[in-house]
Amino acid sequence: MVERILFPGVVLLALTACFGSSAPEPEIQGGRPASPAMSMDADGYADEAPPPARPPGAARMRSEEAKMAARAKPRRAAAMAEAADEAMAEPALGADDEGGGGEPAAVRSWFPDAFLWEPVVVTSDDGVATVDVRVPDSLTDWRVLGLAHDRTGQQAGALTGFATRIPVAADPRLPSFLFVGDELALPVRATNGTDDTLAITVDVEASGGLSGGGTASVRLGPRGTGVPTVGVRATERGRAVVRIAAQGGGHLDRSERTLRVTPTGRPLETVAQGVLQAETTVAPPVLEGTSGTDTLEIVVFPGPLALVSAELDRLASGARTAIPGGALSVIDHLLTLSERTGAQVDEPRLRRMKLLAWQQIAQRRTTGWLEDVALLRGMSTRDLVGGAEATRPQRVRRIVDAQKDDGTWSSASRSTLQRVLVETAMAAMVLPGSERGPRLKAEGAVERQIPLIEDAYTAAVLLGSGVLHGEAAQPARTRLREAIGHDADGVPSITVPDGVVDAWGDRPSHAEMLAWTVLALADDPEATEDRGKLATALMASWSRSRGFGAGRADPVAMLAVVDAIPGASAATKVTLVKGGQVVSVGTVDPAQPGVPLLLETTGADATVRLDPPVDGLAYTATRRGWVPWEEPAPIPGFEWTWTDADPLVVGQPAAVGVQLAAPRGIAVTMELGIPAGMTVDAGALASQPLVAWSEVLEDRVRFRTRPMPGTGGGTVELQVTPGFAGRFGSVPVQLDVAGQARVLPGRVWTVKGA
Incomplete structure (x- = not known):
């Protein structure tokens, strides 16, 4: 069934489904049917069930060792806790009443598209190794790839396959x-x-x-x-x-x-973050009027790779980012940490995210050097996307050309010294090593102003960006250290000083303050312990709905976490308890650094226990509820309506229009929900004259119009193809018209059968 690689040494084995291909031989009679393995839940996390235990059955691929590959996805506790052991159960790939010895047919319920990743299989001296696997419940064609090498560096490989089939x-x-x-x-x-x-x-x-x-x-x-x-x-x-x-x-x-x-209704959520102790009560703030619909979701991060993976999942699910193409810096961190830990990377997902990031960059019109700074900060230091990298020299040149004679940068005609110093640090931070001259000018300009640096935020930015360093940085380090407070238990904290602004003139968020502080303390031996605790608090502030909530500073926050958090030092069992009853159990394991643990229950609060207790486990808890919709206040001068011409029919393309009426010169941003299985022609949407930017996701469509023409209105048309017949709800409609935002009930779609 499996080709032999007669090659004494080490073998890498990978086993994946070949969807849509012709069936390679040999065929396993009694196989199990195929379907994509990962089904996304309502919140965007992949929910991959472990293989259920099976009675003895038809097909085996023999070996002495087998382990299920752990995907860099959140594991659902309890179900995933013993997945590796259950994976070893010998499969019954099919049984019927005639040939099953009187036993009932097994229930097929495990449908991954890739189920074996064995990077180190040591062969015998004659070059033979066997690997036991549980073949999933999939009727499909499977590909087996083996790559081998010996101690002298010789290499060999083989590709084979098999098919799983059942009569009915x-x-x-x-x-x-x-x-x-x-x-x-x-x-x-x-x-x-x-x-x-x-x-x-x-x-x-x-x-x-x-x-x-x-x-x-x-x-x-x-x-x-x-x-x-x-x-x-x-x-x-x-x-x-x-x-x-x-x-x-x-x-x-x-x-x-x-x-x-x-659930349907207007969604509400509250978030709590923290660091897990031996026993921690998790209770996000109360939601008003949710009438018992509350759910509680707790994500535990074993280290920075798990957080980076979760952030990439968040962006892949359609979360908005303040910086176009910001996913590139997240991908950069993912690759770096994966190389460091040996964790597996989901290459198809990375390719999709790179393409999406490049589209965001290409569609964004740069309005000045400060936006170039933001874009470069969100881009990777690697050449991940050629198109994006092609824009880097031009952006760098605009930033360099904007530097003033005294070495500073300032985007405003009139500004404060505090903002000028922050802008200067931001600009210098993104310059490549080849621009040594402008950076040295910036460092000199900052050093001349050291006596005038009065607040901890500016000190942290100057230190964290690297524009202030060495002996000259000592006064700023002292000022920052003095701003860090401690509670009765010695837990450090820092607040955003009054009156300070970031490079864009906005008040910094607490997450941004934490991030710059963590980066600034990297070279301060007197603050090592405080730095670690502040970094853990920063990691705990992340949530699946808003990331770090730092806006343009999100890449800085992720950089700080990756730079400062070593990850869990030992495995620990995590138990979720509610009302004295164990709800779910999982394990956080440093051997799987990219796998956060997901715990879920209903209600408002729960208790999390660690056995044994370990340091540095951050968590984020999200409480969600839904309340009835209320009639929102209208936006003056703006109206919109759906303009469907014909009933929708499953499998048949149709045009669905959105008629907009707004004052001349006003741009409108909309997010419209679509039902499960509906496809939208992204190219047709983006090519419409009124559309300045658009994005098509699994459950929604987003677009921003150009400023309304003289007629004060226009139509945006969606070319859709329904995938299912029935009656379906959708996510809420979100509007933004000249800074006025509204959230409205999602459309109910009716689709007829063919």
Whole structure:
């Protein structure tokens, strides 16, 4: 079944699904059906169930050792805690009533698209190694890649594959999300893998957050497929389960899939962060009027790589960033930390994020050298995207040309010394090493003003940016150290001084103050302990909804965390307790530095216990709830409406318009929700004359118009293709018109069957 690499030495093995390819031999009869492994939950985290235990069954690939590859994704506690051990269970890839010895068919429920990553397999002296694996519940073609080398540096490789098949199968095509009240005509793909014509009966059972189901029948020719539909309805928030049973010709197939159902209403959330002790009560601030819909989500970070991975997931899910292309600096940190720890990198995800970041940079019109500073700070130090890198020399030249004769930078005709010093530090920080002259001029200008530096924020920026260093930096270090306070337990803290502004004239956030302080204390041996605790507090301030909340300083905050946090020193068991009962259990392991632990429960608070206690574990807890919508105040002079011409039909392209009316010269920013499975032509949207910028995500579309023409209005058209029939809710509509923001109920979409 597997080609041998007769090569004494070390072998790397990778096993992934080949979707859409022809089936390589050999074929494993009794295999399990294929579907993308990672189903995104309503909040954007991947929810990958571990392989369930199976009775002895058909297919094995033998070995002495096997470990499931850990993805750099948050693990759901309890379910993932013993995944590695369960992965070793010998699989039963299929059983039917005729050939299963009287045993019922196993329930298929594990559907990853890649399930083996063995970077170090040591062969015997004759160059042979075997690896035990549990083949997932997927009817698909699998690719096995083996790369080998010996102690002398000789290399070899082999690529082979196998297919998993069963005589009769049925798989539901589930949307990635639903809202309470959604009605779905659930398509179920039935497959006849035999050479006979079969009458296949498909039974659908829905539970948890879904109700409904039923039975459908389809007659299929040899090797044929059909797609009957069965109606289900999303009735309550939380986890929903769909169970499928297909029978025909004496064969039986059973499978199970899950998805999450999100509440409807106006979303509210509060966040709490901190550092975990042996026992910590986690209680984000109260939400008013949520009527028991609250959920509590706690993310525990074993180290900076886990935080970087979570931030990249946040950006990939459509989170806004104050700096176009800011994901590039996050990718840079991810690559650096992965190289340092040996963690696996999800290359396809990185490619998608690089492309998205480059699109954001290309679509952003630079208005001055200060925006160039922000863009360069958000870009990587590596050449991650050629197009983005091509703009770097031009941006650097604009910054250098803007430097004043005295060595400073200032974007305003009239400014304060404090802001000028911060702008100068920002500009000097992003200059490459080849621009030594402008940087030396900036350092000289800053040193001349040392006696006039009166606040801790400016001192931290000058020190953290590197524009102030050596003996000349000692007065600023002293001023910063004096500004750090300590509570009764010796925990350090620092606040933003009154009257200071950042380079853009805005008051700095607390996260930005923390970030610059952590960077500034890097070379201060007297502040090593305080620096570590402040860095942990900064890491704990991150949340999945807003990142660090530092705006343009988010890249600085991430840099500070990566630079200062070493990560957990030992593995610890993390237990979530509510009302005296254990809700879930997971493990934070320094051997998996890119895997944050996700704990979830309902209600307002919970207790987290560590066994054994370890230092430096930061957490962020998010409490979410939903309240009924209220009629928002209108925006003066602005109106909008949907302009659909015809009913939407599943699988058929259609035009959906948004008619806008606003005063001349006003630009409008909108975010519109789309239902699960609907595709939007991103190119057609971006090419419209009224659209200045646009972005298409899985569950929403965003765009910003150009200033309204003399007529004071226009239409933005979405070219859509619905993927499911039924009635669907969507995320709230968000508007921004000349700085006036509104959040409105999402559209309810009705899609007819074909």
